[in-house]
Amino acid sequence: MSTAETEVDVRRTPGLVPVTETMRTVEREPGAAPAGPPAAAPPPSRPVAAFWRLLGSELGLTFRRPRNQVMLAVLASVPLLIGIGLRIAAGDEAVGGLIGAVAGNSLMLTFVSFSFLVLLLMPVSVAVVGGDSVAGEAGAGTLRYLLAAPAGRTRLLAVKYLNAVLFAYAVTIVVALSALVTGLVLFPVGPVTLLSGSTVSVAEGLLRILVTVGYVGAGMAALAAIAVALSTFTEVSIGAIAATMVLVIVAQVIRAIPQLDFLAPYLLPTWWTRFDAVLRSPIDLAALGQGLLVFGAYIGLFCSIAWARFTGKDITS
Amino acid sequence: MRRGTFVRWGVPIAAAAVIAGAMGAGPVIAAVSGEPTLPERTAQQLLADAAAATSERDGIPPMSGTVQQTASLGLPALPQTGSASPINLLSGSHEVKLWYGGVNKIRVAMPTQFDETNVIVNGDQVWYWDSGDNTATKVKVKSGTDVGRHQLPTPSPSDMTPQKMAADLLAGAEKDTAVRVTNNAQVAGRAAYQLVLTPKDESSLVQEVRVALDGETYVPLQVQVYAKGSAEPAFQVGFTQVTFTPPAAENFTFTPPAGAKVQEQTLGDDKAAEQHAEHAQETAQGLKTVGEGWTRVAVLPFKPEDLTKARTQQPDGQWNEGADPGALLDNVLKSATPVSGTWGSGKLIKTKLVTALLTDDGRLLVGAVTPEEITKAAGIK
Amino acid sequence: MTVVTHEAGAPSGAAPPSGDPGDAIVTHGLTKRFRGGQVAVDALDLTVPRGSVFGFLGPNGSGKTTTIRMLLGLVAPTAGDYSVLGMPLARALPRVGALVEGPAFYPYLSGEANLLRFDAADPTAAGATARTRVGEALERVGLSAAAGKRFRNYSLGMRQRLAIAAALLGPRELLVLDEPTNGLDPQGTREVRALVKEIAADGTTVFVSSHLLAEVEQMCTHAAIMRTGNLVAQGTIASLNGGLTTRIRVETPDAADAARVLDALGLADVRSAAPEVTAELGGQAPEEINAALVREGVAVRGLAVVRPSLEDVFVGLTGEGFDVDG
Ligand SMILES: Nc1ncnc2c1ncn2[C@@H]1O[C@H](COP(=O)(O)OP(=O)(O)OP(=O)(O)O)[C@@H](O)[C@H]1O
Numbered sequence A: 001m002s003t004a005e006t007e008v009d010v011r012r013t014p015g016l017v018p019v020t021e022t023m024r025t026v027e028r029e030p031g032a033a034p035a036g037p038p039a040a041a042p043p044p045s046r047p048v049a050a051f052w053r054l055l056g057s058e059l060g061l062t063f064r065r066p067r068n069q070v071m072l073a074v075l076a077s078v079p080l081l082i083g084i085g086l087r088i089a090a091g092d093e094a095v096g097g098l099i100g101a102v103a104g105n106s107l108m109l110t111f112v113s114f115s116f117l118v119l120l121l122m123p124v125s126v127a128v129v130g131g132d133s134v135a136g137e138a139g140a141g142t143l144r145y146l147l148a149a150p151a152g153r154t155r156l157l158a159v160k161y162l163n164a165v166l167f168a169y170a171v172t173i174v175v176a177l178s179a180l181v182t183g184l185v186l187f188p189v190g191p192v193t194l195l196s197g198s199t200v201s202v203a204e205g206l207l208r209i210l211v212t213v214g215y216v217g218a219g220m221a222a223l224a225a226i227a228v229a230l231s232t233f234t235e236v237s238i239g240a241i242a243a244t245m246v247l248v249i250v251a252q253v254i255r256a257i258p259q260l261d262f263l264a265p266y267l268l269p270t271w272w273t274r275f276d277a278v279l280r281s282p283i284d285l286a287a288l289g290q291g292l293l294v295f296g297a298y299i300g301l302f303c304s305i306a307w308a309r310f311t312g313k314d315i316t317s
Numbered sequence B: 001m002r003r004g005t006f007v008r009w010g011v012p013i014a015a016a017a018v019i020a021g022a023m024g025a026g027p028v029i030a031a032v033s034g035e036p037t038l039p040e041r042t043a044q045q046l047l048a049d050a051a052a053a054t055s056e057r058d059g060i061p062p063m064s065g066t067v068q069q070t071a072s073l074g075l076p077a078l079p080q081t082g083s084a085s086p087i088n089l090l091s092g093s094h095e096v097k098l099w100y101g102g103v104n105k106i107r108v109a110m111p112t113q114f115d116e117t118n119v120i121v122n123g124d125q126v127w128y129w130d131s132g133d134n135t136a137t138k139v140k141v142k143s144g145t146d147v148g149r150h151q152l153p154t155p156s157p158s159d160m161t162p163q164k165m166a167a168d169l170l171a172g173a174e175k176d177t178a179v180r181v182t183n184n185a186q187v188a189g190r191a192a193y194q195l196v197l198t199p200k201d202e203s204s205l206v207q208e209v210r211v212a213l214d215g216e217t218y219v220p221l222q223v224q225v226y227a228k229g230s231a232e233p234a235f236q237v238g239f240t241q242v243t244f245t246p247p248a249a250e251n252f253t254f255t256p257p258a259g260a261k262v263q264e265q266t267l268g269d270d271k272a273a274e275q276h277a278e279h280a281q282e283t284a285q286g287l288k289t290v291g292e293g294w295t296r297v298a299v300l301p302f303k304p305e306d307l308t309k310a311r312t313q314q315p316d317g318q319w320n321e322g323a324d325p326g327a328l329l330d331n332v333l334k335s336a337t338p339v340s341g342t343w344g345s346g347k348l349i350k351t352k353l354v355t356a357l358l359t360d361d362g363r364l365l366v367g368a369v370t371p372e373e374i375t376k377a378a379g380i381k
Numbered sequence C: 001m002t003v004v005t006h007e008a009g010a011p012s013g014a015a016p017p018s019g020d021p022g023d024a025i026v027t028h029g030l031t032k033r034f035r036g037g038q039v040a041v042d043a044l045d046l047t048v049p050r051g052s053v054f055g056f057l058g059p060n061g062s063g064k065t066t067t068i069r070m071l072l073g074l075v076a077p078t079a080g081d082y083s084v085l086g087m088p089l090a091r092a093l094p095r096v097g098a099l100v101e102g103p104a105f106y107p108y109l110s111g112e113a114n115l116l117r118f119d120a121a122d123p124t125a126a127g128a129t130a131r132t133r134v135g136e137a138l139e140r141v142g143l144s145a146a147a148g149k150r151f152r153n154y155s156l157g158m159r160q161r162l163a164i165a166a167a168l169l170g171p172r173e174l175l176v177l178d179e180p181t182n183g184l185d186p187q188g189t190r191e192v193r194a195l196v197k198e199i200a201a202d203g204t205t206v207f208v209s210s211h212l213l214a215e216v217e218q219m220c221t222h223a224a225i226m227r228t229g230n231l232v233a234q235g236t237i238a239s240l241n242g243g244l245t246t247r248i249r250v251e252t253p254d255a256a257d258a259a260r261v262l263d264a265l266g267l268a269d270v271r272s273a274a275p276e277v278t279a280e281l282g283g284q285a286p287e288e289i290n291a292a293l294v295r296e297g298v299a300v301r302g303l304a305v306v307r308p309s310l311e312d313v314f315v316g317l318t319g320e321g322f323d324v325d326g
């Protein structure tokens, strides 16, 4: 007779423990020690596949969430509104600069849309997803079940950040596509005039839009790092979102004060607008490169802060 | 657990340290001292070498790069001005891109956010392009004038190239200046000689002026002006990035893009320029100087009302908003210290590099000297 | 014994503790002091044998949930160490199903989608079998009918059931259930009890915290009792009850006579408090005592054998007071 059966017996009749047994002071029944390790050891799974599965689940959560869908829709509508507005205003000759250039070329709407959105609306949507990432789960209590699953803290944080980065790129691509389609419908297609006064072909114009998407997306990914880091400090996601936006606005204010000019090169918004480097001839690769370095520095710093905080945090929610 | 906490937070701290280190090493355009990689030279040898190299290849070699100008003169708060205003150059940091293919192949671009102005010189063609108002201006130069050295109607960024600054400063090196040379400077990643000019006069506000010459081509790469008692240059202009290869030809070809306004302008014919010249002449007539060399003080008749008048005289937007001199003056005078002495009384404005005294009897004294020296000069009528 | 580090994702390669490798949970001096000085768990030495159904008892605020959080790697202990299933925590957790302090799910997802989400978080769970396993888990807690319903629209009991289902995704060696019957109807309570027995019958260790002493007494083989962060008793249910003996209680108008008879029969600790007389039953048969009383002419209105209950033990150890711990 196996020990397990004895145990089952005992368990099924808890009231009928022999007196001799009840008098013992040992902490467990002598017969209860199980024989050897259990057979049902989980098979060593492929960690990479499991990582993608969790990321997939995270992406599904993000992109199926109505709130996030609404944000993407709003962002997609802005280039449309700008395009229509410029189309109506196209009669007046007076407009110069980037805005004036849209009337002459459909591709320019993409750059104009970015110049409008990159400073506030895109950061808001990235801050919402990034700020909600950890704090939202903590607030809802689902974080404790994810970690008990066990998702692994470093692994979960990596998935959360990657998800925010992918959302940042989704935001950027949505804006670019909406602007591109609106531009093609409303304005003439043709060679693109750059800020430097020279002209490039439509194909090269599209290539430059692609470079812009890559660059602006990286800038938003840097903001996502801040948002995720702040998200690990609170259980209230709106707090992390608001804190991120406060930082963005403070940076804009600093940029507007001439006495604080020396701080500008260290601020993200300064570099977000530097995508105008693609509109110069030749492309100002030095500016783009330096911007990417700044984004990389922000990502490195804030991801490591998020990691230090999250791996050491007591989950009491 | 405690130890684990320290180890964990060590990671972001290390990340911050790495970033700070990279930041310190990266954009520094100030000459960084290091192991000398260049042979030693006296000032005389250096200037001779430079002159020889210049005449050998007939001027500056083809090159391109980014020039940055930084000023921290310690001026009182300046109002925000349009990006093209020259007043702007007095504070903060500004960048121009330069492509130099030869004496008559020059492109200078001044990029600003979502805008760019370009001056493109190609042979006898000179274009001025402003993306902000979508205007291409074909600049005609009156025959007999040398394009390369002519003053363009806007504050030309080429004023800021180290070449010109270095030439000006070297000309000023006289008996009242101590000159020495260091051979361990690095500018824009290139080994460079540094000509250090130190005023001998104690009352000068200038500590020293450093001119960096490229170790290979002897092209001036950087000019820095240090004020007394300050480790950072009060003013500097220099390359942050430079390559001595001939720039691509398309940099010097300019065709006005479709839809742009195209204007023509002949230099020297400009009415506004004439007015300017007249005004300058008037001013020059009233100007006199006191002192010698580094401590020379300029004295000119001046009434604050003049500037206010000037504003009303030029209603056609000659001055950018906020850069208008009247407003600027009001702003500056607010932070001036009232002073008085045997010479009379007035208002003193002191910056790191320049002291100005506006006397109540309508004189403006300006010099790179201490306040004591300028009040002394005010006594000499 | 090696300290199990707090980081569940990257634990130190902790060797199994020096204690019996067969123990599902072992803690030594496990202490949690929250920021602000609150000592929630104080030097806890707990041993949960494999295969047991272990009741974790204690008044409100006595540190039960905090202990469970530490065992799951959610909260870092201030001092002490612990081991779960005798292996590093990251390796142990996939074999542990947990319900901590009530259900928590994504309100905008269906029950099924919620379970799939938590299954995806487990690096050892195979994505291919996820749907089947989720289906089985829902079946087991009787939620199959509501699988497609949004969690937001679940009733309290349905939520609790879903949380139990989440703990049952995949094969488990240890089930940690923090107040599993909270909010369930009597039917549900019975079902949970049956479920726990069924799971335990498969050899899974069940660690269940509860206030419901009767429930613990019915379900559990072992129990531990906490009070203000301290362990005041642990062992088999029987050994805990063993401190108190079975007594016989006689209800009678003739209390004095009855006491005399019981004394004569050799029963120990006879206490008379009209209209009741009690004594330790010892090894005697109650029916014979009854016969003897009747023979002596004592009017017996009622006769009962009083077995010691866990509640008596609990109240004896934690006091009668109504105040929460902490
Ligand atoms: N995050 C926290 N910060 C400070 N104190 C806490 C925290 N979490 C719990 N405590 C305290 O720790 C003690 C134990 O709490 P715990 O939740 O473990 O009790 P419990 O035994 O689960 O109670 P209940 O039966 O009510 O669920 C309580 O006094 C509680 O106030």
Ligand SMILES: [Mg+2]
Residues within 6 Å of the ligand: C064, C065, C066, C101, C178
């Ligand atoms: Mg609890």
